[in-house]
Amino acid sequence: MKVLTLNFLTCARKTCKQNPAAFPLHPKEAELEQIETDINPLFIQNMLPRLDWEAMKTVTNELGLPNLPLETPTAEALVDESSGEPSQTLKDLHSLLMETSVASGKLVCANCGHEYAVKEGIANFLLPSHMV
Amino acid sequence: MSRPEDILPPDLFYDDNESRKYTTSSRIRSIQASMTNRALELLDLQEPSMILDLGCGSGLSGEILSDVPEDEGGPHVWVGMDVSASMLGQALERDVEGDMLLADIGQGVPFRPGTFDAAISISAIQWLCNAETSDVTPEARLKLFFDGLYQSLKRGGKAVCQFYPKNTAQRTMISQAAIKAGFGAGILEDDPDTKSVKLYLVLSVGGGDVTGAVQGMDGVDVMDARRQDRKRGRDVKSKKGSKAWIMNKKAQMEAKGKIVKSDSKYTGRKRKIAF
Numbered sequence: 001m002k003v004l005t006l007n008f009l010t011c012a013r014k015t016c017k018q019n020p021a022a023f024p025l026h027p028k029e030a031e032l033e034q035i036e037t038d039i040n041p042l043f044i045q046n047m048l049p050r051l052d053w054e055a056m057k058t059v060t061n062e063l064g065l066p067n068l069p070l071e072t073p074t075a076e077a078l079v080d081e082s083s084g085e086p087s088q089t090l091k092d093l094h095s096l097l098m099e100t101s102v103a104s105g106k107l108v109c110a111n112c113g114h115e116y117a118v119k120e121g122i123a124n125f126l127l128p129s130h131m132v
Numbered sequence: 133m134s135r136p137e138d139i140l141p142p143d144l145f146y147d148d149n150e151s152r153k154y155t156t157s158s159r160i161r162s163i164q165a166s167m168t169n170r171a172l173e174l175l176d177l178q179e180p181s182m183i184l185d186l187g188c189g190s191g192l193s194g195e196i197l198s199d200v201p202e203d204e205g206g207p208h209v210w211v212g213m214d215v216s217a218s219m220l221g222q223a224l225e226r227d228v229e230g231d232m233l234l235a236d237i238g239q240g241v242p243f244r245p246g247t248f249d250a251a252i253s254i255s256a257i258q259w260l261c262n263a264e265t266s267d268v269t270p271e272a273r274l275k276l277f278f279d280g281l282y283q284s285l286k287r288g289g290k291a292v293c294q295f296y297p298k299n300t301a302q303r304t305m306i307s308q309a310a311i312k313a314g315f316g317a318g319i320l321e322d323d324p325d326t327k328s329v330k331l332y333l334v335l336s337v338g339g340g341d342v343t344g345a346v347q348g349m350d351g352v353d354v355m356d357a358r359r360q361d362r363k364r365g366r367d368v369k370s371k372k373g374s375k376a377w378i379m380n381k382k383a384q385m386e387a388k389g390k391i392v393k394s395d396s397k398y399t400g401r402k403r404k405i406a407f
Contacts, residue, residue, distance in 0.1 A: 010244050043208075052244075123233050127234060129265060
């Protein structure tokens with residue numbers, strides 16, 4: 001479960017949908033792993049405006065990752081001006097969003113307190129029918 | 133031909149054994165690959181996108197999404213949802229790149245609004261037409277699914293769902309549910325009137341025309357049901373009780389998915405006066 005995906009997942013319960021507390025899900029007892037992938041600058045640039053930076057800060061903080069800058073990086077900051085190569089900001093973002101993932105643990109909804117188990121990187125979002 | 137949908141619920145039908153058979157069968161793999169490529173063609177993505185794969189199974193379609201070359205707008209990043217743990221286990225063994233959730237798409241789509249650029253689904257949504265327990269109905273599951281999907285896609289986003297409806301009733305039930313959720317919907321039929329007919333439900337967020345998706349494709353005829361409806365409205369209204377009026381009503385009911393008696397030479401005919 002990539003950190004990128006964590007920035008989009010909400011509680012699956014219908015009653016939580018409208019409640020702002022249902023996002024982000026808070027990782028608990030999470031085990032992290034780092035999987036190397038190829039960098040895709042255009043994709044990260046496309047995703048930047050869609051990221052919820054406040055949620056990013058909360059989640060990285062709870063995962064014990066280094067602190068993020070206060071503001072969302074701008075699209076210009078992703079490319080090194082002089083060389084046109086990917087900048088350090090882009091590399092950091094790539095390693096955080098695409099390479100860092102939660103291997104196991106729990107995701108907790110702050111609204112209803114439901115815990116979604118994560119095993120081998122797959123989160124279990126199945127709900128018993130009375131909770132849908 | 134037996135349908136797996138009629139045998140067991142998906143999470144039980146695709147057990148370890150069945151999932152392995154499904155994933156390793158070269159016939160299924162090639163069919164899945166061609167359908168995924170067709171769906172990608174319909175989505176027409178220009179840039180690396182975030183894609184939701186509904187009923188991702190063992191990631192056969194996801195693999196293709198991650199492998200789209202750069203000059204064709206890829207590689208895409210995908211998140212998959214599937215209800216069968218064994219299928220996801222197969223995906224783990226094959227080391228696919230996307231993230232996966234063990235989730236029932238009939239319970240909604242747990243992502244915040246505007247997450248995805250596009251969604252695809254290969255041979256999955258016909259499973260929603262089955263209710264496995266007495267406390268859920270197919271209609272309610274379809275509604276939760278399409279409402280959730282509509283929310284999680286960005287404005288202007290598209291979804292292509294390939295599915296195998298059991299009959300016309302299922303086909304209309306699925307497309308009507310999508311339209312009710314707010315999608316602009318159309319169905320593309322590949323190889324019509326053959327045994328290997330493939331149906332693609334093309335959905336666009338923000339409603340409107342989806343026929344643009346097939347523009348520039350060879351050998352595609354567009355039959356626009358909406359436009360015919362509109363033209364019918366402009367006609368002079370036929371007299372209530374007349375044959376034309378009855379035929380019109382029957383067509384309306386059929387379009388709604390109701391069971392309608394087939395037409396015969398007696399349809400709308402006056403009875404003989406007995407005395």
